Amino acid sequence: MSITDTDRQRVVEEFALGWRNPEPHAWDDLFATDVCLEQPLLSKGRGQAVWHRGLAQLLTLVPDLRGRVHGWAAHGDVLYIDIELTGTLGGRSHSVRAVDRLTLNERGLVTARRSFLDPVPLALAIAARPAAWPAWWRSGLPPLAGRAAEKNTARVVAALGATRLIVGLATLAAPQLARRAVGLPGAPTDDRGLFARLFAARDAALGAATLSSDPAISGLGLRLGALCDLADVAAGLLAGRHRMALAAAGFAAAAGLALLSDS
Incomplete structure (x- = not known):
């Protein structure tokens, strides 16, 4: 028929x-x-x-x-x-x-x-509107969807996780050097790099989670990483400076959101 x-x-x-x-x-x-x-x-x-x-x-x-x-x-x-x-x-x-x-x-x-x-306009709208972040988080939806093959997605996930882990460990070891590398000035009362090390511990933990062989843990690492990067972008925009750090956070946020597309 x-x-x-x-x-x-x-x-x-x-x-x-x-x-x-x-x-x-x-x-x-x-x-x-x-x-x-x-x-x-x-x-x-x-x-x-x-x-x-x-x-x-x-x-x-x-x-x-x-x-x-x-x-x-x-x-x-x-x-x-x-x-x-x-x-x-x-x-x-x-x-x-x-x-x-x-x-x-x-x-x-x-x-x-x-x-x-x-889906890019939707991703940008979510990233630019902090008021939308709680609803996005509750929904469990990725705001940016791609059609990448699974093997390529796995490689990029591994690269992002490894980058976070390496940056975190390097900053823990040499907080002053890492701060200067992204153009952040030292805080007068932060001689031992306390704030840099707090950032480093966060990124190292997120990197380790993203590299986990357990999909649930890896996915959580991606989502938390994207949320942290979006918060970093918002903080950088409010400060109106530190362009290198802002660009790095924006790139990491975009990568994390894109990777969440097939979760």
Whole structure:
């Protein structure tokens, strides 16, 4: 049985209806039970449970999230839907445009969904709005999603963890030298590098956690590291100086957020 224009129109209408007042089970009658999901903001996987969990996380980050369908096109059993998602993030309205590619079976159910959108604006919005950080942390969502292969992701995770560990240990051993390397002045009352060593202990611990063979510990190390780096960036911006340290923290934060995309 071939898919008709009536079937396609019904799918688009049901898809749009779910986004008008989204909740995890809004698409249960539209998605096949073993639907295959590839979506930048949410976890990749198969089955409605993956969708339910991802939507719950997304709504924790943006509780007033809504979607509006602007148009659609079809080619055989594939639908392309142009959608705009809007919601409040850190007290400010934010929107992203996406195209969803839906594959239908002969019963008109969605067997695969692949979403195409640029997650970078969302990542920047979260990083620039400290008010959004608690909701992001509670959601468990990575704000920046990539498509890197697992082996490449593992290498970058190892590199970031090793860098943190090496910087931490080196700063513990020579706090004055490390401070000068990133352009930070010495504190008159900090002759023994106390504050530098506190930073060093933090980074060494985060590096060791990130390098852990236990995915749960490694993931926690990445999340805590990204949160610390974002706080460092905010502190540097408020201080209005120490550009090298600010750039280093910004780079580490971006790397950590990107790596969290496949967790």
